[in-house]
Structure formats: C-alpha cells, structure tokens
Amino acid sequence: xxxxxxxxxxxxxxxxxxxxxxxxxxxxxxxxxxxxxxxxxxxxxxxxxxxxxxxxxxxxxxxxxxxxxxxxxxxxxxxxxxxxxxxxxxxxxxxxxxxxxxxxxxxxxxxxxxxxxxxxxxxxxxxxxxxxxxxxxxxxxxxxxxxxxxxxxxxxxxxxxxxxxxxxxxxxxxxxxxxxxxxxxxxxxxxxxxxxxxxxxxxxxxxxxxxxxxxxxxxxxxxxxxxxxxxxxxxxxxxxxxxxxxxxxxxxxxxxxxxxxxxxxxxxxxxxxxxxxxxxxxxxxxxxxxxxxxxxxxxxxx
Amino acid sequence: xxxxxxxxxxxxxxxxxxxxxxxxxxxxxxxxxxxxxxxxxxxxxxxxxxxxxxxxxxxxxxxxxxxxxxxxxxxxxxxxxxxxxxxxxxxxxxxxxxxxxxxxxxxxxxxxxxxxxxxxxxxxxxxxxxxxxxxxxxxxxxxxxxxxxxxxxxxxxxxxxxxxxxxxxxxxxxxxxxxxxxxxxxxxxxxxxxxxxxxxxxxxxxxxxxxxxxxxxxxxxxxxxxxxxxxxxxxxxxxxxxxxxxxxxxxxxxxxxxxxxxxxxxxxxxxxxxxxxxxxxxxxxxxxxxxxxxxxxxxxxx
Numbered sequence: 001x002x003x004x005x006x007x008x009x010x011x012x013x014x015x016x017x018x019x020x021x022x023x024x025x026x027x028x029x030x031x032x033x034x035x036x037x038x039x040x041x042x043x044x045x046x047x048x049x050x051x052x053x054x055x056x057x058x059x060x061x062x063x064x065x066x067x068x069x070x071x072x073x074x075x076x077x078x079x080x081x082x083x084x085x086x087x088x089x090x091x092x093x094x095x096x097x098x099x100x101x102x103x104x105x106x107x108x109x110x111x112x113x114x115x116x117x118x119x120x121x122x123x124x125x126x127x128x129x130x131x132x133x134x135x136x137x138x139x140x141x142x143x144x145x146x147x148x149x150x151x152x153x154x155x156x157x158x159x160x161x162x163x164x165x166x167x168x169x170x171x172x173x174x175x176x177x178x179x180x181x182x183x184x185x186x187x188x189x190x191x192x193x194x195x196x197x198x199x200x201x202x203x204x205x206x207x208x209x210x211x212x213x214x215x216x217x218x219x220x221x222x223x224x225x226x227x228x229x230x231x232x233x234x235x236x237x238x239x240x241x242x243x244x245x246x247x248x249x250x251x252x253x254x255x256x257x258x259x260x261x262x263x264x265x266x267x268x269x270x271x272x273x274x275x276x277x278x279x280x281x282x283x284x285x286x287x288x289x290x291x292x293x294x295x296x297x298x299x300x301x302x
Numbered sequence: 303x304x305x306x307x308x309x310x311x312x313x314x315x316x317x318x319x320x321x322x323x324x325x326x327x328x329x330x331x332x333x334x335x336x337x338x339x340x341x342x343x344x345x346x347x348x349x350x351x352x353x354x355x356x357x358x359x360x361x362x363x364x365x366x367x368x369x370x371x372x373x374x375x376x377x378x379x380x381x382x383x384x385x386x387x388x389x390x391x392x393x394x395x396x397x398x399x400x401x402x403x404x405x406x407x408x409x410x411x412x413x414x415x416x417x418x419x420x421x422x423x424x425x426x427x428x429x430x431x432x433x434x435x436x437x438x439x440x441x442x443x444x445x446x447x448x449x450x451x452x453x454x455x456x457x458x459x460x461x462x463x464x465x466x467x468x469x470x471x472x473x474x475x476x477x478x479x480x481x482x483x484x485x486x487x488x489x490x491x492x493x494x495x496x497x498x499x500x501x502x503x504x505x506x507x508x509x510x511x512x513x514x515x516x517x518x519x520x521x522x523x524x525x526x527x528x529x530x531x532x533x534x535x536x537x538x539x540x541x542x543x544x545x546x547x548x549x550x551x552x553x554x555x556x557x558x559x560x561x562x563x564x565x566x567x568x569x570x571x572x573x574x575x576x577x578x579x580x581x582x583x584x585x586x587x588x589x590x591x592x593x594x595x596x597x598x599x600x601x602x603x604x
Contacts, residue, residue, distance in 0.1 A: 040580070048578075161586060166576025194578035233597040274468025274596050276350075276496035278342070280589070284463060287586045288593045294576050295535040295594065 003082060005065040008057075008091035011098035019099055019109065025178050032112045034180040037103040039073045044190025045108055046077055050084035052115045057089045059096040059105035074106050081108070102186060112180060119197050139297040141245040143214065144290055145171040145205065147261055148252040149282065152177050156187020157283040158250070163191035165290035166298075171208075172199045173249070205249075206264035214245040218265035219289055220257050221279065227262075229270035232289060242297040248289060253282045305384060307367040310359075310393035313400035321401055321411065327480050334414045336482040339405040341375045346492025347410055348379055352386035354417045359391050361398040361407035376408050383410070404488060414482060421499050441599040443547040445516065446592055447473040447507065449563055450554040451584065454479050458489020459585040460552070465493035467592035468600075473510075474501045475551070507551075508566035516547040520567035521591055522559050523581065529564075531572035534591060544599040550591060555584045 010016075021027040022035045033054070036045050046053060058074050060067035067090060069075040078088050086108070093105065100107050144162035149155045155177045162170045177184060179197055200208060209216045223229040235241070249265065251257035262268060271285055280288070323329040324337045335356070338347050348355060360376050362369035369392060371377040380390050388410070395407065402409050446464035451457045457479045464472045479486060481499055502510060511518045525531040537543070551567065553559035564570060573587055582590070 044580075157583075157586070160579055161582070163577040163579040164573075164575050164582055189580070191577075191579050233601040236597070237601060271466075271593070272597065272600070273466050274600060275465040275493075277462055277465040277493050278346075278491070280463070280466055281459075284459070284585070284589045287582070287590055291573070291590045292594050292597065295538070295574065298574070298576060299535040299539060 003078065003088035004090065006090070007060055007063045007065070007067050008089060008095055009063055011095045016095070016099045022109075023182055025181070028112055028178075028180055033109055034112050034115070034185075035100065035107055035109055035182055036185055037100050037107045037182055038186060039071075039077065039104055039106050041185055041188070041190045041192075042077050042106050042108045043073070043080075044193050045110065046080040046084060048190075048193040049110075049115060049118055050080065052110045052118065053081055053084050053086040053108050054111055055087045055089060055109040056081040057091055057096065057099070057107050057109075059093045060090045061093075063092060070105050077106060100182075102182075115180075119192075140242055141168040141214075142166065142241070142290065142293060142297065143168050143171060143245070143247040144286065145173055145247055145249040146176060146286075147173040147202070147249060147257060148255075149176045149250075151253055152181045152183035153187045154253055154281075154283050155179065155181075156184045156189075156192075158286045159184075159188045159197065160191040161283070161287040161290055163188075163194045165294040167195060167290065167294075169196035169198060171205065171247070172197065173205045174202050202261065209247045212245065214247045215240065215267065216265045217241070217246055217248045217267045217269055218257055218262050219248055219250045219270070219285060220262060220268050221270045222256070223268045223270075224259055224262050227268055229268040231272045232269055232292065233272065235267070235269050236292060236296050239296065241293050246293070248293070250282060250286050250289075305380065305390040306392065308392070309362055309365045309367070309369050310391060310397055311365055313397045318397070318401050324411075325484055327483070330414060330480075330482055335411050336414050336417070336487075337402065337409055337411055337484055338487055339402050339409045339484055340488060341373075341379065341406055341408050343487055343490070343492045343494075344379050344408050344410050345375070345382075346495050347412065348382040348386060350492075350495040351412075351417060351420055352382065352388075354412045354420065355383055355386055355388040355410050356413055357389045357391060357411040358383040359393055359398065359401070359409050359411075361395045362392045363395075365394060372407050379408060402484075404484075417482075421494075442543065442545055443470040443516075444468065444543070444592065444595060444599065445470050445473060445547070445549040446588065447475055447549055447551040448478060448588075449475040449504070449551060449559060450557075451478050451552075453555055454483045454485035455489045456555055456583075456585050457481065457483075458486045458491075458494075460588045461486075461490045461499065462493040463585070463589040463592055465490075465496045467596040469497060469592060469596075471498035471500060473507065473549070474499065475507045476504050504563065511549045514547065516549045517542065517569065518567045519543070519548055519550045519569045519571055520559055520564050521550055521552045521572070521587060522564060522570050523572045524558070525570045525572075526561055526564050529570055531570040533574045534571055534594065535574065537569070537571050538594060538598050541598065543595055548595070550595070552584060552588050552591075
C-alpha cells in the first residue's frame with residue numbers, strides 16, 4: 001500500500017475528528033476501529049498482528065513532500081506498515097500532538113473486530129502436554145484472571161506482567177475496563193498483542209477453569225469465614241501450581257474479591273507483608289504473585 | 303492543643319496560599335514545612351511520627367461551629383492530632399478541595415527538618431545480629447537503593463514495596479526526586495513514615511554498603527561487557543542474600559544503571575522474562591525482586 005506524500009497540516013478535519021472520538025468506547029464499537037499510540041505499542045502491533053492495521057500516522061520534520069520521519073523507529077514502523085498493506089500518512093508534529101497528546105509522533109488505526117478475533121481465537125493454542133508434565137520437562141500452564149479491574153493503567157500493567165510471567169492468557173471477568181481503551185493499550189506497552197485476552201462473566205468463569213482441569217487460586221488478603229488464605233511462600237514451597245494448570249484470580253482495585261467469587265476458588269493465597277505497609281496495590285500484587293510462581297515453575301524444569 | 307471551632311470558608315487567604323506553595327521544593331525548604339494529603343498517609347504520619355505534625359486540616363459538613371467531620375476516619379485523625387499536640391482546623395469540603403485536589407478531606411502540615419531527622423536518625427536501629435544469623439534463626443537485613451529515580455509516583459511505589467518487603471531502610475542515590483514532594487508521599491500511602499529513608503551521592507554509596515558488610519547487588523538487565531547478570535531464580539535458589547546483609551540497587555526509570563554504577567556492584571541480577579514482553583518497569587521490577595528475596599529469606603527462618 002502506498003505512503004502518501006502530502007503532509008497533513010491541519011488537525012481540524014473530519015478524519016482527525018473521527019480518530020479523536022476513538023477514546024470513547026461506543027464510538028470504537030460503532031466505527032469498528034481503535035487507536036494504538038506511541039512507538040513501542042505500534043511496533044508490537046505491527047510485529048504481532050500486522051493484518052489488523054489499517055492506517056499508520058507518522059510525524060515528519062517539515063511540510064515538504066520529501067519530509068523525513070522525526071526518528072528512525074518511526075521510519076521502521078512506516079516500512080513495516082507498508083509491508084503489511086496499511087496506508088501510511090505523514091503529518092506535522094503539531095498535528096500529531098493535537099490528535100493524540102501521548103502518541104510521541106506515531107499512532108495506528110486498526111480493525112477492532114479482527115483484532116478481537118485474533119485475541120481470543122488462539123485460546124486453545126497452548127494445550128497442556130500431560131506427558132511432558134509427568135516427566136517434569138514441561139511447566140504447567142499459568143493463567144491470570146482479573147475480576148472487575150476498572151482503572152485503565154492498572155489493567156494495562158497487569159496484562160504486561162502476565163505477559164512477562166509467560167501466562168498462557170489473561171481472562172477479564174465481569175464488568176472490567178475495555179482493553180481497547182487507549183490508556184489500557186499504552187500501559188500494556190504492546191503486551192495486549194502478545195497473548196490471548198478473554199472476557200467472560202462471573203457465572204461462567206469458574207466452570208471454564210474447571211472444564212480445563214485448572215486449579216482456581218484466588219489472590220486475597222482476607223479469605224472467607226470458613227477458609228483463611230495460605231501465604232504465597234508456603235504455596236511456592238509446595239509447588240502444586242508447577243504440576244497442574246493454574247488460574248490465579250485477582251480482585252477489584254478497591255474492594256478485592258467478593259465472598260461469592262472466593263467460594264468458587266480451590267485455594268486462597270495472600271502475599272505476606274513483612275514491614276509496616278498496610279497493603280500492596282493490585283498491579284504490584286499481581287506482578288509479585290504471577291512472576292514468583294513463574295520463576296518457581298521454570299527453575300524446576302531447568 | 304485546641305481544635306478551632308471556626309469553619310474556614312475561604313481558600314483565598316494568606317495561610318492557604320502558603321500551604322499551596324508547599325508543592326514547590328524550594329518553598330518547602332524555606333518554610334521548613336511539608337504537606338501530607340489523604341486519610342491513609344495522614345493516619346500513618348500521626349501513628350508513626352506524631353511529634354512532627356503541626357497542623358491538621360479537616361473537612362466538615364457545614365459552616366456551623368458544631369459541624370461534623372465528613373467521615374469517621376477524619377474524626378479519628380483529628381483526635382490523634384490533638385493528642386499529639388497539633389492544631390486542628392475545620393474547613394468546608396470546597397475549601398479543602400481547592401487547597402489540595404487530592405486530599406480527600408484531610409491534610410496535615412508537618413515540620414520538614416524534624417521529620418528528616420527521624421527518618422535518617424534511626425539508620426542504625428536494625429543492627430545485624432551475627433549470632434542469630436549463624437544459628438539460622440534471624441534473617442539477614444535487606445536494603446533497597448534507587449539511583450536517579452525521578453518520577454514521583456515511581457519513587458512512592460518503590461518505597462511502599464520496600465516497606466512491604468520488610469527492608470531495613472531505603473537509600474536514594476544521586477539526583478533523585480525529593481521524597482517530600484506531595485505526589486511521592488501520596489504514592490507511598492504512609493510507608494514514608496515507616497522506615498528510614500537515606501539520601502547519599504554516588505561517590506559514597508558503595509563505600510557505605512561495604513563498610514556495613516553488605517553485598518551490593520545491582521538489578522540490571524544488561525550487565526557490563528565483563529559481567530553478565532545472573533537471573534533472579536538462580537540467585538534465589540543459591541540464597542546468599544539470606545545469609546548476609548544485602549543492598550539491592552535499582553536504576554533510573556529510562557536509563558537503568560550506568561556502567562560506573564554496575565562496576566561497583568558485587569553481583570548483577572536480572573528478572574527473567576518468560577513471555578513476549580520486552581521489559582518490566584521500575585516499580586514492578588523492584589516489587590518482584592525485593593518481595594521474592596524477602597519471601598525466600600523468611601521461609602528459611604520459619
């Protein structure tokens with residue numbers, strides 16, 4: 001696909017007005033488009049899901065037809081986008097900044113439904129190999145689930161941590177922030193395009209876990225009347241999660257997990273606090289729990 | 303000390319003007335005052351450093367002399383402040399919000415130098431008990447150090463994580479954000495008042511560590527030409543940090559650690575990435591590394 005030589009010099013066009021509306025969920029659904037901002041997220045999108053990219057907008061250093069990209073990363077992305085069959089549009093730094101204050105000179109417009117399909121379609125890709133697991137040469141799948149995560153920055157950060165920990169997928173349970181919210185996408189720094197992101201409601205989630213032979217572990221400080229949480233180091237020492245598929249469920253930023261959700265879990269695990277801090281926030285808790293389980297799992301299979 | 307019955311109804315007074323200036327570092331130093339905002343941070347300040355609190359401002363539900371506190375937590379803090387000998391001032395919700403948009407109805411003004419003294423004075427409080435350590439009944443001290451941490455939110459979050467991991471103290475090395483920046487204080491959610499926070503420059507830091515018999519571990523993904531990092535799970539398995547005092551040094555948010563800093567370290571450790579994520583941010587890395595070392599250390603001494 002072509003790169004247009006014309007340098008867009010006005011942000012006040014119908015095209016940019018529609019792009020700016022993509023920060024609104026309803027508008028995204030109606031237009032079947034979403035925006036990916038910043039060099040890191042755009043590069044990951046172009047690398048892992050090139051087929052969903054429709055248009056790439058890049059900042060150039062003048063208004064001349066031969067204007068240069070403002071940095072090499074942006075030039076590299078433009079090349080990838082053209083290979084992928086997307087249209088590349090040049091615009092001035094001012095126009096780019098007006099349309100997306102956080103884009104650092106580059107943003108992409110992509111097909112929402114097509115991305116969603118890719119995101120959920122390969123859910124079954126990482127099937128557990130029981131035989132390898134029995135021999136101790138494979139590690140058991142680890143899945144991260146989040147119930148009612150509402151803050152876009154938190155949602156992005158936990159998806160990034162789940163990716164870093166090598167989780168097979170992320171499940172968003174109940175009423176969560178939309179993952180196509182531009183702030184979520186920025187906070188994932190591209191991890192959104194690395195692993196399947198599933199959404200499901202409370203009534204089907206536990207069943208979904210159990211049908212797949214997964215142990216459902218709730219991350220919670222308090223537990224229920226009947227069941228106190230076990231602490232993470234004890235669970236790490238016992239290592240059941242390294243021998244069988246495990247899904248770790250985290251609660252809402254402010255309210256944690258409701259009793260109804262805790263009762264569905266096979267185990268409740270809390271992170272110990274050794275100092276005087278009262279608590280850890282959701283993003284920190286999820287990073288510590290997922291990564292320490294992943295490290296423990298991988299060490300054993302070395 | 304008294305609680306004033308008068309309800310402050312105007313934010314446009316000399317008093318509030320001066321309070322609002324405390325977001326500026328130079329003004330804080332000149333006035334020898336700093337502001338602590340929000341119920342959680344104020345409560346921790348009153349609990350752990352009551353003597354430094356000079357004034358407490360709380361939101362009330364009307365302009366009458368018998369106006370009630372807008373919630374019980376605020377009432378409890380007012381009681382603690384009076385016990386501590388601080389002045390308690392009532393103000394309308396609007397005035398409170400105007401003076402500090404993030405205060406959620408409560409902020410305290412405290413003595414900067416006195417707090418700084420308390421913060422650094424008990425540096426030697428947690429002396430390593432060699433004998434206990436030899437018998438394996440004590441865990442070795444863990445210290446968190448940060449070089450050139452610049453973002454207030456990051457600085458606050460890493461101090462909170464160091465507190466949760468039971469670190470003996472936090473060391474800020476080189477040109478870091480001021481810990482009395484209101485955004486740092488908010489992000490610590492009170493941990494700032496829980497453990498000693500020291501500041502020192504690059505030239506004295508390594509010596510300070512070695513004089514105290516500490517192993518200096520640099521957290522870094524790349525290492526130097528001469529020395530590759532070891533991965534965290536390998537280090538956790540080896541457990542040297544559980545037998546001897548360890549200081550873990552983290553680098554700047556964007557640039558990590560410079561070669562000069564890495565060369566001073568006794569060991570270089572990186573967090574493995576198991577998925578496709580390119581990296582973890584500073585706050586996430588620090589939480590994972592400090593907490594996994596703390597958990598590993600505590601498990602052994604159970």
